[in-house]
Amino acid sequence: MDEKLAFKILNQVRDFYNQAAESFSLTRQKRWFEFEALLKNLSQGKEKILDFGCGNGRFSEIFEKEKYFGVDFSSSLIQLAKKRYPQKNFFLIDGLHLPFKDEFFDFVFSIAVFHHIPSQKLRIKVLKEIKRVLKKDGIFLLSVWYLWSKISIWKLILKFTLEKLIGKNKMDFFDLYLPWQGKYLRYFHLFSKNSLKKEVKKAGFSVEKVFVLKRGKEKNLILIAKK
Numbered sequence: 089m090d091e092k093l094a095f096k097i098l099n100q101v102r103d104f105y106n107q108a109a110e111s112f113s114l115t116r117q118k119r120w121f122e123f124e125a126l127l128k129n130l131s132q133g134k135e136k137i138l139d140f141g142c143g144n145g146r147f148s149e150i151f152e153k154e155k156y157f158g159v160d161f162s163s164s165l166i167q168l169a170k171k172r173y174p175q176k177n178f179f180l181i182d183g184l185h186l187p188f189k190d191e192f193f194d195f196v197f198s199i200a201v202f203h204h205i206p207s208q209k210l211r212i213k214v215l216k217e218i219k220r221v222l223k224k225d226g227i228f229l230l231s232v233w234y235l236w237s238k239i240s241i242w243k244l245i246l247k248f249t250l251e252k253l254i255g256k257n258k259m260d261f262f263d264l265y266l267p268w269q270g271k272y273l274r275y276f277h278l279f280s281k282n283s284l285k286k287e288v289k290k291a292g293f294s295v296e297k298v299f300v301l302k303r304g305k306e307k308n309l310i311l312i313a314k315k
Contacts, residue, residue, distance in 0.1 A: 089260045094207035097259075097275050101204045104272055105143075105162035122303050123199060123231070124150055130227055130312070131155075134194035138186075140218060141201030145169030148176045157193070159186065184213055188221045196222050197229040200308065203276040207260065208287060211277075215291030222315045228293060232279050234300055234309040241278065279309055288313055 127150055131137055137151055142158030143165050158178045160166050169178045179187060196218050205211045222228060235241040244264045251257035262283075265273040281298045289295055293313035301310045 089207040089258060089263070091207070091209065093258055094210050097206040098210065101206075101275055102161055104268075104274055105160075106164040108268070108272055110164075110168075122301055123147070126229070126301070126310070127197060130197075130229055131195050134227075136193045136195075138188075138193045138196040138218075138221065140196060140198040142166075142169060142178065145173045145176060145178060147197075147199065148173050153177070157188075184210065184217065186217050186221050190220055191223040191226075192221045193226060194223055195227050195229075197231075199231045200233060202230055203232040203279060204274070206263065206275060206277070211287055212291050215288060215293070219292055219315055224315055226315050228288075228313045228315070230284070230288065230311045230313070231301075231308045232284060233276065234307040235278060236280075237307070245278070281309065284309060284311055 124147075127147065131151065135155060136157065137155050139145075139147055139156065139158040142148065142160050143162075145158050145168075148156050148158055148169070153175050156176055158169060158176065159181045160169070160178075161181050163180055166178050166180045169176070181187065198218075202211065202214070205214055218228060241264070244266070245262065248257055248259070248264055249261065252259070252261065260277070262278040263275065264278060265275055268274050281300075285295050285298050288311055293315060295311060295313045297310075297312045299310055301308045
């Protein structure tokens with residue numbers, strides 16, 4: 089995918105979250121137990137923690153005010169987060185750059201965000217920026233959707249792959265648009281264990297573990313890495 093198209097899609101993703109912020113936030117009121125247990129375990133003793141793609145800030149409840157920093161590129165979601173948790177630290181970012189000095193954080197996590205970043209080039213840029221603000225031996229937890237078992241996803245894969253092969257689709261393989269609430273389309277990239285691991289390693293991280301975490305009927309691909 090060329091860079092011009094990648095930034096166009098990135099802006100579409102931002103527009104979606106700005107336009108659908110209120111209704112989207114209503115579907116993200118509770119903290120997911122599976123992630124909460126994992127985050128608590130990995131963040132024990134950490135002084136500064138970054139929530140990359142914090143949305144409405146629901147995971148901030150797990151952490152003390154002084155330790156937690158949440159960032160998102162949706163101004164609407166950041167406004168909701170600040171209104172919901174006025175005592176916590178939230179920052180609006182452009183999606184590619186973080187307003188923090190080098191080696192500022194001990195632990196960075198990103199839940200269900202990375203798959204919305206178009207093109208490997210932009211994803212690597214984001215990963216390198218996260219690596220920049222992470223301390224040496226700091227921990228990075230990354231979660232993406234794992235939808236390979238869904239028949240509807242295979243139909244989308246077939247559709248977008250055929251369109252790519254005949255030149256109608258300029259996105260990368262396994263780039264898809266998924267309907268949401270019948271009136272929105274959201275871009276996402278479908279990762280396998282190997283493809284996610286390769287991208288994170290390409291950005292300079294040391295990958296510790298990659299596994300599938302079940303959340304009710306849903307599945308998420310989890311990667312844990314160190315700087």
